[in-house]
Amino acid sequence: xxxxxxxxxxxxxxxxxxxxxxxxxxxxxxxxxPEYIAALKKEIKFYRNIFSSFDTxxxxxxxxxxLSVRQIDDFISTVNKYFDINLQAEITMExxxxxxxxxxxxxxxxxxxxxxxxGIQSFDDRVLKFLGRRHSSKEATAAIEAARTAGFNNLGIDxxxxxxxMGIQSWKNTLRKGVSFAPEHISCxxxxxxxxxxxxxxxxxxGWHLPDENTELKLFLATAEELENAxxxxxxxxxxxRLDKFKSLHNQKYWHHTPYLGLGxxxxxxxxxxxxxxxxxxxxxxxxxxxxxxxVEDTEILSAEQLQLEALxxxxxxxxxxDLKLYKTRHGIDLLADKKAIIDALIKNxxxxxxxxxxxxTRAGMAIADSLALI
Ligand code: SF4
Numbered sequence: 604x605x606x607x608x609x610x611x612x613x614x615x616x617x618x619x620x621x622x623x624x625x626x627x628x629x630x631x632x633x634x635x636x637p638e639y640i641a642a643l644k645k646e647i648k649f650y651r652n653i654f655s656s657f658d659t660x661x662x663x664x665x666x667x668x669x670l671s672v673r674q675i676d677d678f679i680s681t682v683n684k685y686f687d688i689n690l691q692a693e694i695t696m697e698x699x700x701x702x703x704x705x706x707x708x709x710x711x712x713x714x715x716x717x718x719x720x721x722g723i724q725s726f727d728d729r730v731l732k733f734l735g736r737r738h739s740s741k742e743a744t745a746a747i748e749a750a751r752t753a754g755f756n757n758l759g760i761d762x763x764x765x766x767x768x769m770g771i772q773s774w775k776n777t778l779r780k781g782v783s784f785a786p787e788h789i790s791c792x793x794x795x796x797x798x799x800x801x802x803x804x805x806x807x808x809x810g811w812h813l814p815d816e817n818t819e820l821k822l823f824l825a826t827a828e829e830l831e832n833a834x835x836x837x838x839x840x841x842x843x844x845r846l847d848k849f850k851s852l853h854n855q856k857y858w859h860h861t862p863y864l865g866l867g868x869x870x871x872x873x874x875x876x877x878x879x880x881x882x883x884x885x886x887x888x889x890x891x892x893x894x895x896x897x898x899v900e901d902t903e904i905l906s907a908e909q910l911q912l913e914a915l916x917x918x919x920x921x922x923x924x925x926d927l928k929l930y931k932t933r934h935g936i937d938l939l940a941d942k943k944a945i946i947d948a949l950i951k952n953x954x955x956x957x958x959x960x961x962x963x964x965t966r967a968g969m970a971i972a973d974s975l976a977l978i
Pocket of ligand 1: 665
């Protein structure tokens with residue numbers, strides 16, 4: 604079997620303000636960014652003998668667009684110095700519409716960034732305000748236009764739906780406006796609220812609720828239908844691509860148990876049957892690197908059963924589904940024989956189908972993908 608190339612993820616844990624729904628760890632102390640870049644450059648050296656090459660790089664956060672182009676250049680040059688980066692590598696950066704300009708995008712392209720993921724979230728200013736986003740719908744449009752003018756021809760946009768008071772029409776308007784820019788990739792996430800977030804507290808005090816199962820299903824199906832009618836491939840529960848070649852290569856590594864290295868506070872890595880993750884607190888991360896230590900919080904060795912269950916869970920979230928032959932080679936299990944009764948029932952109820960050696964979810968199956976995996 605051809606050895607799969609690894610992916611590289613860089614976590615940028617800085618945000619100028621906190622969005623009301625966000626439970627990710629991030630800090631506002633942007634004055635620490637130079638120290639953080641220096642630490643990343645040291646951290647990557649720890650992995651020189653463990654990873655040799657990458658064909659995807661993903662700079663996520665947090666808010667990566669708080670980094671200057673010079674800082675990004677500096678880091679990417681270090682990656683190139685120690686690792687083979689495939690000439691066709693997909694190099695993605697997440698950006699916040701409020702931070703960017705044409706000049707910034709032009710300079711990013713020169714640095715080698717060839718894919719952008721713009722956190723639009725909505726084209727409805729009321730929704731953006733409700734979510735506590737820093738940008739406006741006008742800035743979102745300007746960011747997409749500037750990215751195109753700068754020559755980005757692989758553009759992803761992220762949306763959030765299922766927001767209180769949003770209404771299906773507002774959501775469809777946002778989707779339609781998004782489609783009008785013909786982005787190569789669209790991700791749509793239903794709002795979920797961790798009980799530590801300000802928005803969760805607001806929902807509780809106002810007596811609001813997240814959509815019930817029925818409404819969730821309707822929104823999910825309306826989203827899929829709207830984007831499929833516009834020509835997008837619904838290739839994973841939350842992800843749509845205009846063509847096969849625009850599916851996120853980096854995210855597919857997470858879904859296929861392909862090795863990846865995560866750098867920066869709280870970043871996760873995966874290799875063979877081992878998963879490890881870094882300490883989340885930026886100060887601790889910086890101090891440990893300064894002391895010459897790997898800032899790893901913990902390591903987990905996944906058992907054969909855990910790997911097999913994860914492959915099932917992740918595979919059934921993708922349109923391609925589970926490659927049954929590969930599943931048997933990797934996990935030593937004939938899935939169809941092992942789960943015959945339940946798979947037969949799911950096929951009968953049109954939640955999954957068997958096609959060309961793949962067990963794949965139907966659209967109805969994708970809508971309940973997380974429950975499907977409990978088989
Ligand atoms: S910009 Fe992203 S990471 Fe930062 S607070 Fe908002 S949602 Fe969270």
